[in-house]
Amino acid sequence: MPENERIPAPLIVGALKAAFRGQRTAPPKDGEPLGWVLSVPDTHQRSVIAELEGDDELRLLTCSTEDEANAIAAGLYIGGAEVALMIQHAGLYASVNTLRGVGLDGGVPLFALVGLLSREPELEPEDSPRSMVRFAGPLMDTFEVPHALLETRDDLGLIAEYYALSRERSGPAVVFVGRETA
Amino acid sequence: MRPEDALRAINEARGDALVVPTMTAVPEWRTIAPEAPSVACVGFMGGASSLGLGLALAQPERRVIVLDGDGSLLMQLGSLATVAGAAPANYTHVLFANGVYQTSGSQGIPASGSVDFAGMAEAAGYAFTTRIDTLEELRIRLPELLSIRGPVLVELAVEEAELTPMTAPGGDPLRVQVQQLRERLAGEG
Numbered sequence: 163m164p165e166n167e168r169i170p171a172p173l174i175v176g177a178l179k180a181a182f183r184g185q186r187t188a189p190p191k192d193g194e195p196l197g198w199v200l201s202v203p204d205t206h207q208r209s210v211i212a213e214l215e216g217d218d219e220l221r222l223l224t225c226s227t228e229d230e231a232n233a234i235a236a237g238l239y240i241g242g243a244e245v246a247l248m249i250q251h252a253g254l255y256a257s258v259n260t261l262r263g264v265g266l267d268g269g270v271p272l273f274a275l276v277g278l279l280s281r282e283p284e285l286e287p288e289d290s291p292r293s294m295v296r297f298a299g300p301l302m303d304t305f306e307v308p309h310a311l312l313e314t315r316d317d318l319g320l321i322a323e324y325y326a327l328s329r330e331r332s333g334p335a336v337v338f339v340g341r342e343t344a
Numbered sequence: 345m346r347p348e349d350a351l352r353a354i355n356e357a358r359g360d361a362l363v364v365p366t367m368t369a370v371p372e373w374r375t376i377a378p379e380a381p382s383v384a385c386v387g388f389m390g391g392a393s394s395l396g397l398g399l400a401l402a403q404p405e406r407r408v409i410v411l412d413g414d415g416s417l418l419m420q421l422g423s424l425a426t427v428a429g430a431a432p433a434n435y436t437h438v439l440f441a442n443g444v445y446q447t448s449g450s451q452g453i454p455a456s457g458s459v460d461f462a463g464m465a466e467a468a469g470y471a472f473t474t475r476i477d478t479l480e481e482l483r484i485r486l487p488e489l490l491s492i493r494g495p496v497l498v499e500l501a502v503e504e505a506e507l508t509p510m511t512a513p514g515g516d517p518l519r520v521q522v523q524q525l526r527e528r529l530a531g532e533g
Binding site for chain 2: 198223224225226227229230231232233234235236237238239240241242243245259260262263264267268269270332
Protein backbone atom coordinates (compact mmCIF):
# COMPACT_ATOMS: atom_id res chain seq x y z
CA MET A 163 0.00 0.00 0.00
CA PRO A 164 1.44 3.42 -0.86
CA GLU A 165 2.64 5.23 2.22
CA ASN A 166 0.66 8.36 1.33
CA GLU A 167 -2.62 6.42 1.58
CA ARG A 168 -2.05 5.55 5.22
CA ILE A 169 -3.37 7.92 7.86
CA PRO A 170 -0.60 9.35 10.06
CA ALA A 171 -1.08 8.51 13.72
CA PRO A 172 -0.99 12.15 14.91
CA LEU A 173 -4.08 12.85 12.81
CA ILE A 174 -6.02 10.08 14.51
CA VAL A 175 -4.88 11.22 17.93
CA GLY A 176 -5.95 14.74 17.00
CA ALA A 177 -9.32 13.47 15.86
CA LEU A 178 -9.79 11.64 19.17
CA LYS A 179 -8.98 14.80 21.08
CA ALA A 180 -11.48 16.74 19.01
CA ALA A 181 -14.09 14.08 19.70
CA PHE A 182 -13.47 14.27 23.44
CA ARG A 183 -13.48 18.06 23.47
CA GLY A 184 -16.75 18.03 21.59
CA GLN A 185 -18.43 16.19 24.46
CA ARG A 186 -16.78 17.75 27.47
CA THR A 187 -18.76 20.37 29.34
CA ALA A 188 -15.67 21.75 31.09
CA PRO A 189 -11.92 21.66 30.55
CA PRO A 190 -9.95 19.04 32.47
CA LYS A 191 -9.02 19.88 36.05
CA ASP A 192 -5.41 19.83 37.18
CA GLY A 193 -4.01 16.36 36.62
CA GLU A 194 -7.10 15.12 34.86
CA PRO A 195 -6.60 13.84 31.30
CA LEU A 196 -8.67 15.13 28.42
CA GLY A 197 -9.78 11.55 27.96
CA TRP A 198 -8.77 7.92 28.18
CA VAL A 199 -7.85 5.43 25.51
CA LEU A 200 -8.21 1.80 26.50
CA SER A 201 -6.18 -0.47 24.32
CA VAL A 202 -5.66 -4.13 23.77
CA PRO A 203 -2.89 -3.67 21.26
CA ASP A 204 -3.90 -3.84 17.62
CA THR A 205 -1.48 -4.33 14.76
CA HIS A 206 -3.33 -1.97 12.45
CA GLN A 207 -3.24 0.87 14.97
CA ARG A 208 0.18 0.29 16.49
CA SER A 209 1.51 3.63 15.31
CA VAL A 210 -1.41 5.36 17.05
CA ILE A 211 -0.71 3.46 20.25
CA ALA A 212 2.93 4.53 20.04
CA GLU A 213 1.84 8.11 19.49
CA LEU A 214 -0.48 7.97 22.51
CA GLU A 215 2.29 6.72 24.78
CA GLY A 216 3.94 10.10 24.54
CA ASP A 217 0.83 12.25 24.60
CA ASP A 218 0.35 14.72 27.43
CA GLU A 219 -3.41 15.15 27.19
CA LEU A 220 -4.68 11.62 26.70
CA ARG A 221 -4.09 8.73 29.08
CA LEU A 222 -3.42 5.34 27.52
CA LEU A 223 -4.24 2.23 29.53
CA THR A 224 -3.35 -1.19 28.19
CA CYS A 225 -5.86 -3.85 29.20
CA SER A 226 -5.45 -7.61 29.35
CA THR A 227 -8.67 -8.28 27.44
CA GLU A 228 -11.33 -6.43 25.49
CA ASP A 229 -13.90 -7.56 28.08
CA GLU A 230 -11.98 -5.54 30.62
CA ALA A 231 -11.75 -2.57 28.29
CA ASN A 232 -15.53 -2.46 27.91
CA ALA A 233 -16.10 -2.63 31.66
CA ILE A 234 -13.38 -0.10 32.47
CA ALA A 235 -14.94 2.22 29.90
CA ALA A 236 -18.23 1.89 31.74
CA GLY A 237 -16.64 2.91 35.01
CA LEU A 238 -14.89 5.86 33.41
CA TYR A 239 -18.12 6.97 31.78
CA ILE A 240 -20.06 6.75 35.03
CA GLY A 241 -17.31 8.73 36.69
CA GLY A 242 -17.59 11.50 34.12
CA ALA A 243 -14.57 10.80 31.93
CA GLU A 244 -14.28 10.66 28.16
CA VAL A 245 -13.07 7.32 26.85
CA ALA A 246 -12.45 5.39 23.65
CA LEU A 247 -11.36 1.83 22.97
CA MET A 248 -8.70 0.77 20.46
CA ILE A 249 -8.91 -2.93 19.76
CA GLN A 250 -8.68 -5.50 16.98
CA HIS A 251 -11.51 -7.33 15.25
CA ALA A 252 -10.57 -10.56 17.04
CA GLY A 253 -11.10 -8.75 20.33
CA LEU A 254 -14.47 -7.54 19.18
CA TYR A 255 -15.54 -11.13 18.66
CA ALA A 256 -14.01 -12.16 21.98
CA SER A 257 -15.81 -9.53 24.01
CA VAL A 258 -19.24 -9.55 22.46
CA ASN A 259 -21.07 -10.51 25.67
CA THR A 260 -19.54 -7.59 27.54
CA LEU A 261 -20.32 -5.31 24.62
CA ARG A 262 -23.93 -6.50 24.88
CA GLY A 263 -24.16 -6.29 28.66
CA VAL A 264 -22.38 -2.98 29.11
CA GLY A 265 -23.25 -1.23 25.89
CA LEU A 266 -26.76 -2.44 25.14
CA ASP A 267 -28.26 -3.38 28.52
CA GLY A 268 -26.20 -0.86 30.46
CA GLY A 269 -26.67 1.95 27.98
CA VAL A 270 -23.00 2.86 28.15
CA PRO A 271 -21.77 4.79 25.10
CA LEU A 272 -18.90 2.55 24.13
CA PHE A 273 -16.91 4.01 21.25
CA ALA A 274 -14.32 1.75 19.66
CA LEU A 275 -11.76 2.01 16.91
CA VAL A 276 -11.46 -1.55 15.68
CA GLY A 277 -8.61 -2.61 13.43
CA LEU A 278 -9.50 -4.86 10.51
CA LEU A 279 -6.22 -6.72 10.36
CA SER A 280 -5.63 -8.54 7.07
CA ARG A 281 -8.32 -6.63 5.26
CA GLU A 282 -7.65 -6.75 1.54
CA PRO A 283 -7.67 -3.14 0.22
CA GLU A 284 -9.02 -4.20 -3.16
CA LEU A 285 -12.12 -5.81 -1.60
CA GLU A 286 -14.99 -4.52 0.44
CA PRO A 287 -14.79 -6.02 3.95
CA GLU A 288 -17.99 -8.00 3.39
CA ASP A 289 -16.37 -9.64 0.36
CA SER A 290 -13.23 -10.69 2.19
CA PRO A 291 -12.41 -14.40 2.16
CA ARG A 292 -11.23 -13.96 5.73
CA SER A 293 -14.03 -14.60 8.20
CA MET A 294 -12.46 -12.26 10.76
CA VAL A 295 -12.82 -9.38 8.31
CA ARG A 296 -16.04 -10.44 6.61
CA PHE A 297 -18.22 -10.92 9.68
CA ALA A 298 -17.15 -7.91 11.73
CA GLY A 299 -19.66 -5.52 10.16
CA PRO A 300 -22.52 -8.04 10.12
CA LEU A 301 -21.81 -8.83 13.78
CA MET A 302 -22.33 -5.18 14.62
CA ASP A 303 -25.47 -5.13 12.48
CA THR A 304 -26.80 -8.05 14.50
CA PHE A 305 -26.36 -6.05 17.68
CA GLU A 306 -27.75 -2.92 16.01
CA VAL A 307 -24.46 -1.12 16.56
CA PRO A 308 -23.77 1.62 14.02
CA HIS A 309 -20.42 1.32 12.31
CA ALA A 310 -18.30 2.99 9.65
CA LEU A 311 -15.05 2.36 7.83
CA LEU A 312 -12.03 4.64 8.31
CA GLU A 313 -9.43 4.35 5.57
CA THR A 314 -8.26 7.74 4.34
CA ARG A 315 -7.71 11.21 5.71
CA ASP A 316 -11.10 12.17 4.32
CA ASP A 317 -12.66 9.73 6.80
CA LEU A 318 -11.16 11.29 9.92
CA GLY A 319 -14.39 13.13 10.72
CA LEU A 320 -15.98 9.75 11.40
CA ILE A 321 -14.20 9.60 14.73
CA ALA A 322 -15.94 12.65 16.20
CA GLU A 323 -19.18 11.76 14.42
CA TYR A 324 -19.38 8.23 15.80
CA TYR A 325 -18.09 9.25 19.20
CA ALA A 326 -20.93 11.76 19.43
CA LEU A 327 -23.33 9.15 18.08
CA SER A 328 -22.43 6.74 20.87
CA ARG A 329 -23.30 9.46 23.40
CA GLU A 330 -26.52 10.41 21.66
CA ARG A 331 -27.81 6.85 21.51
CA SER A 332 -26.32 5.76 24.86
CA GLY A 333 -24.85 2.69 23.30
CA PRO A 334 -21.95 1.37 21.29
CA ALA A 335 -20.65 2.82 18.03
CA VAL A 336 -17.74 1.42 16.08
CA VAL A 337 -15.31 2.81 13.53
CA PHE A 338 -13.42 0.08 11.75
CA VAL A 339 -9.86 0.96 10.80
CA GLY A 340 -9.48 -0.62 7.40
CA ARG A 341 -5.86 0.17 6.75
CA GLU A 342 -2.80 0.19 8.91
CA THR A 343 -2.04 3.64 10.23
CA ALA A 344 1.27 5.36 9.55
CA MET B 345 -17.80 -15.94 57.96
CA ARG B 346 -21.30 -15.20 56.70
CA PRO B 347 -21.14 -12.96 53.64
CA GLU B 348 -24.16 -11.01 54.87
CA ASP B 349 -22.28 -10.08 58.04
CA ALA B 350 -19.22 -9.08 56.02
CA LEU B 351 -21.35 -6.83 53.80
CA ARG B 352 -22.88 -5.15 56.84
CA ALA B 353 -19.42 -4.50 58.25
CA ILE B 354 -18.29 -3.04 54.93
CA ASN B 355 -21.34 -0.82 54.77
CA GLU B 356 -20.65 0.50 58.26
CA ALA B 357 -17.05 1.32 57.32
CA ARG B 358 -17.42 2.49 53.73
CA GLY B 359 -17.79 6.24 54.28
CA ASP B 360 -18.52 7.88 50.93
CA ALA B 361 -16.93 5.11 48.88
CA LEU B 362 -18.34 4.05 45.54
CA VAL B 363 -19.30 0.38 45.53
CA VAL B 364 -19.43 -2.22 42.76
CA PRO B 365 -21.14 -5.44 43.92
CA THR B 366 -21.53 -8.51 41.74
CA MET B 367 -23.28 -11.89 41.83
CA THR B 368 -24.29 -13.05 45.34
CA ALA B 369 -23.31 -9.72 46.87
CA VAL B 370 -25.89 -7.90 44.75
CA PRO B 371 -29.23 -8.73 46.43
CA GLU B 372 -27.93 -8.42 49.99
CA TRP B 373 -26.09 -5.15 49.23
CA ARG B 374 -29.29 -3.77 47.73
CA THR B 375 -31.04 -4.42 51.03
CA ILE B 376 -28.25 -3.38 53.36
CA ALA B 377 -27.16 -0.22 51.57
CA PRO B 378 -29.96 1.06 49.32
CA GLU B 379 -28.64 4.62 49.44
CA ALA B 380 -24.99 3.80 48.82
CA PRO B 381 -23.48 5.10 45.57
CA SER B 382 -23.36 1.74 43.85
CA VAL B 383 -23.54 0.16 40.45
CA ALA B 384 -23.90 -3.59 40.19
CA CYS B 385 -22.00 -5.70 37.72
CA VAL B 386 -24.80 -7.81 36.29
CA GLY B 387 -24.98 -9.41 32.86
CA PHE B 388 -21.24 -9.49 32.24
CA MET B 389 -19.87 -11.84 34.88
CA GLY B 390 -16.23 -11.15 35.68
CA GLY B 391 -16.45 -7.45 34.96
CA ALA B 392 -16.69 -6.04 38.48
CA SER B 393 -12.96 -5.53 38.98
CA SER B 394 -12.73 -3.64 35.70
CA LEU B 395 -15.89 -1.61 36.24
CA GLY B 396 -14.50 -0.57 39.60
CA LEU B 397 -11.15 0.27 38.04
CA GLY B 398 -12.77 2.66 35.61
CA LEU B 399 -14.63 4.36 38.45
CA ALA B 400 -11.45 4.62 40.50
CA LEU B 401 -9.55 6.23 37.63
CA ALA B 402 -12.34 8.71 36.93
CA GLN B 403 -12.90 9.56 40.60
CA PRO B 404 -9.43 9.49 42.14
CA GLU B 405 -10.57 11.36 45.25
CA ARG B 406 -13.17 8.72 46.16
CA ARG B 407 -12.54 5.24 47.48
CA VAL B 408 -13.91 2.49 45.25
CA ILE B 409 -14.84 -0.85 46.78
CA VAL B 410 -15.36 -3.85 44.50
CA LEU B 411 -17.40 -6.67 46.03
CA ASP B 412 -16.21 -9.50 43.80
CA GLY B 413 -16.63 -13.27 43.76
CA ASP B 414 -13.97 -15.91 43.30
CA GLY B 415 -15.70 -17.51 40.32
CA SER B 416 -16.26 -14.08 38.83
CA LEU B 417 -12.65 -13.04 39.18
CA LEU B 418 -11.50 -16.25 37.54
CA MET B 419 -13.44 -15.22 34.43
CA GLN B 420 -11.30 -12.08 34.08
CA LEU B 421 -8.21 -13.03 36.03
CA GLY B 422 -6.07 -10.84 33.79
CA SER B 423 -7.78 -7.88 35.41
CA LEU B 424 -5.47 -8.36 38.38
CA ALA B 425 -2.59 -7.30 36.14
CA THR B 426 -4.59 -4.50 34.56
CA VAL B 427 -5.55 -3.11 37.97
CA ALA B 428 -1.99 -3.44 39.23
CA GLY B 429 -0.68 -1.72 36.12
CA ALA B 430 -3.10 1.18 36.48
CA ALA B 431 -2.23 1.32 40.20
CA PRO B 432 -5.29 3.19 41.51
CA ALA B 433 -4.45 4.28 45.04
CA ASN B 434 -8.18 4.48 45.89
CA TYR B 435 -9.11 0.91 44.99
CA THR B 436 -10.09 -1.84 47.45
CA HIS B 437 -10.96 -5.17 45.91
CA VAL B 438 -12.90 -7.37 48.34
CA LEU B 439 -13.08 -10.94 47.13
CA PHE B 440 -15.80 -13.15 48.57
CA ALA B 441 -14.22 -16.57 48.27
CA ASN B 442 -16.79 -19.29 48.84
CA GLY B 443 -15.23 -21.77 46.43
CA VAL B 444 -18.34 -22.26 44.32
CA TYR B 445 -20.40 -20.82 41.51
CA GLN B 446 -23.31 -20.38 43.87
CA THR B 447 -25.68 -18.60 41.50
CA SER B 448 -25.66 -21.47 39.02
CA GLY B 449 -26.06 -24.21 41.60
CA SER B 450 -22.93 -24.20 43.77
CA GLN B 451 -20.66 -26.10 41.44
CA GLY B 452 -17.06 -25.89 42.61
CA ILE B 453 -14.77 -23.38 40.97
CA PRO B 454 -11.61 -24.76 39.35
CA ALA B 455 -9.12 -25.83 42.00
CA SER B 456 -11.62 -24.90 44.67
CA GLY B 457 -9.99 -24.56 48.05
CA SER B 458 -6.46 -24.33 46.77
CA VAL B 459 -6.38 -21.13 44.73
CA ASP B 460 -4.55 -18.36 46.58
CA PHE B 461 -6.24 -15.22 45.27
CA ALA B 462 -4.42 -12.88 47.63
CA GLY B 463 -1.17 -14.43 46.53
CA MET B 464 -2.05 -13.99 42.87
CA ALA B 465 -2.96 -10.35 43.42
CA GLU B 466 0.31 -9.78 45.23
CA ALA B 467 2.22 -11.43 42.40
CA ALA B 468 0.36 -9.27 39.89
CA GLY B 469 1.55 -6.15 41.68
CA TYR B 470 -1.27 -5.03 44.00
CA ALA B 471 0.09 -2.65 46.63
CA PHE B 472 -1.35 -4.69 49.49
CA THR B 473 -3.11 -8.03 49.79
CA THR B 474 -4.41 -10.07 52.67
CA ARG B 475 -6.73 -12.94 53.55
CA ILE B 476 -9.25 -12.68 56.35
CA ASP B 477 -11.10 -15.63 57.85
CA THR B 478 -13.22 -14.13 60.59
CA LEU B 479 -15.76 -11.34 60.90
CA GLU B 480 -14.05 -10.04 64.00
CA GLU B 481 -10.77 -9.56 62.15
CA LEU B 482 -12.55 -7.97 59.20
CA ARG B 483 -14.24 -5.42 61.45
CA ILE B 484 -10.95 -4.51 63.07
CA ARG B 485 -9.01 -4.16 59.84
CA LEU B 486 -11.60 -2.52 57.56
CA PRO B 487 -10.72 1.10 58.39
CA GLU B 488 -7.13 0.43 57.36
CA LEU B 489 -8.08 -1.58 54.28
CA LEU B 490 -10.32 1.22 53.06
CA SER B 491 -7.76 3.96 53.56
CA ILE B 492 -4.31 2.64 52.75
CA ARG B 493 -2.76 3.19 49.36
CA GLY B 494 -4.17 0.76 46.82
CA PRO B 495 -4.76 -1.25 44.93
CA VAL B 496 -5.70 -3.49 47.85
CA LEU B 497 -7.11 -7.00 47.60
CA VAL B 498 -8.86 -8.56 50.58
CA GLU B 499 -9.72 -12.23 50.21
CA LEU B 500 -12.57 -13.15 52.53
CA ALA B 501 -13.16 -16.79 53.40
CA VAL B 502 -16.95 -16.90 53.39
CA GLU B 503 -19.83 -19.35 53.52
CA GLU B 504 -22.42 -19.46 50.78
CA ALA B 505 -24.84 -16.54 50.73
CA GLU B 506 -28.49 -16.71 51.72
CA LEU B 507 -29.57 -15.03 48.48
CA THR B 508 -28.40 -15.04 44.90
CA PRO B 509 -29.47 -12.98 41.89
CA MET B 510 -31.51 -16.01 40.84
CA THR B 511 -33.38 -16.49 44.12
CA ALA B 512 -33.75 -12.76 44.79
CA PRO B 513 -33.98 -10.94 41.48
CA GLY B 514 -34.84 -7.28 41.37
CA GLY B 515 -33.30 -3.90 41.70
CA ASP B 516 -33.00 -1.25 39.04
CA PRO B 517 -31.94 -2.31 35.55
CA LEU B 518 -28.25 -1.71 34.86
CA ARG B 519 -29.08 1.14 32.48
CA VAL B 520 -30.87 2.98 35.29
CA GLN B 521 -28.09 2.32 37.79
CA VAL B 522 -25.51 3.64 35.34
CA GLN B 523 -27.35 6.87 34.71
CA GLN B 524 -28.29 7.42 38.33
CA LEU B 525 -24.74 7.05 39.57
CA ARG B 526 -23.31 9.15 36.72
CA GLU B 527 -25.78 11.95 37.49
CA ARG B 528 -25.16 11.67 41.23
CA LEU B 529 -21.40 11.96 40.76
CA ALA B 530 -21.78 14.85 38.34
CA GLY B 531 -23.95 16.61 40.89
CA GLU B 532 -21.43 16.05 43.65
CA GLY B 533 -18.53 17.19 41.46
